[in-house]
Amino acid sequence: MAPASGLSRRELLKGTLDMLILQTLTLQPQHGYAIAQHIEKLSEDVLSIEQGSLYPALERLQKKGWVTSKWGESPTGRRARYYTISASGRKQLGKEISSFERALLAIHRVMTHA
Amino acid sequence: MAPASGLSRRELLKGTLDMLILQTLTLQPQHGYAIAQHIEKLSEDVLSIEQGSLYPALERLQKKGWVTSKWGESPTGRRARYYTISASGRKQLGKEISSFERALLAIHRVMTHA
DNA sequence: CGGCGATAGGTAGAATATCTACACATCACG
DNA sequence: CGTGATGTGTAGATATTCTACCTATCGCCG
Numbered sequence: 001m002a003p004a005s006g007l008s009r010r011e012l013l014k015g016t017l018d019m020l021i022l023q024t025l026t027l028q029p030q031h032g033y034a035i036a037q038h039i040e041k042l043s044e045d046v047l048s049i050e051q052g053s054l055y056p057a058l059e060r061l062q063k064k065g066w067v068t069s070k071w072g073e074s075p076t077g078r079r080a081r082y083y084t085i086s087a088s089g090r091k092q093l094g095k096e097i098s099s100f101e102r103a104l105l106a107i108h109r110v111m112t113h114a
Numbered sequence: 115m116a117p118a119s120g121l122s123r124r125e126l127l128k129g130t131l132d133m134l135i136l137q138t139l140t141l142q143p144q145h146g147y148a149i150a151q152h153i154e155k156l157s158e159d160v161l162s163i164e165q166g167s168l169y170p171a172l173e174r175l176q177k178k179g180w181v182t183s184k185w186g187e188s189p190t191g192r193r194a195r196y197y198t199i200s201a202s203g204r205k206q207l208g209k210e211i212s213s214f215e216r217a218l219l220a221i222h223r224v225m226t227h228a
Numbered sequence: 229c230g231g232c233g234a235t236a237g238g239t240a241g242a243a244t245a246t247c248t249a250c251a252c253a254t255c256a257c258g
Numbered sequence: 259c260g261t262g263a264t265g266t267g268t269a270g271a272t273a274t275t276c277t278a279c280c281t282a283t284c285g286c287c288g
């Protein structure tokens with residue numbers, strides 16, 4: 001994780017974090033640290049989820065009822081809080097995906113001067 | 115512009131407003147109100163730019179040197195401030211487009227569980 | 229005439245999301 | 259013993275957008 005050459009790449013489209021987390025949790029329940037790693041890896045290190053964004057986001061999702069959590073043990077034997085997506089979380093994910101695509105299409109129309 | 119049936123659609127991907135404004139100004143210099151209308155129309159009413167977002171954004175872009183402005187007269191004969199994209203503004207637009215596309219591709223990879 | 233909607237510009241303050249920078253703990257490894 | 263990876267978390271700053279106002283002119287309709 002050392003910034004290699006002082007280059008700090010970080011580009012998260014704001015407003016997409018919840019969607020990315022929820023999507024990640026559709027694969028299987030995960031703890032926070034693993035969620036962040038999963039997203040960073042799949043994005044080929046383009047996206048980076050800072051802890052200061054991750055944990056508040058998870059709290060937020062939990063408060064909305066979109067994920068549940070319970071303490072467990074990670075593969076490395078450490079205590080970790082595992083998050084599971086709920087039924088309403090899946091519904092929410094669907095909404096976020098479609099509104100994301102809608103917005104994307106709209107932006108595309110503007111950017112290609114239609 | 116009356117909300118038709120009380121339905122308030124508004125979906126702007128956060129962080130894309132500057133890019134949309136700069137892109138709009140590559141067509142021709144425009145005043146704020148017309149910029150907002152242009153974006154709303156091209157996006158087929160998916161995106162809506164509120165005045166409270168628009169004018170601060172235009173100030174921001176001006177402060178960064180990406181646009182210049184001067185008072186003029188609109189086609190309807192009203193006083194209006196016309197904004198013009200600068201050379202550095204065009205360079206900035208290019209940067210924003212490529213980082214937007216980078217992020218988009220990354221998000222796509224995560225969302226399709228790659 | 230009086231009011232309203234569209235055109236045009238703007239501000240104040242709230243809400244929100246994210247980031248930076250910490251603190252804490254355990255484990256493995258040299 | 260120190261450091262880096264794993265793991266959770268908080269506090270405070272920062273940035274962006276939104277809601278809700280305000281002002282002004284113009285044209286139209288009743």
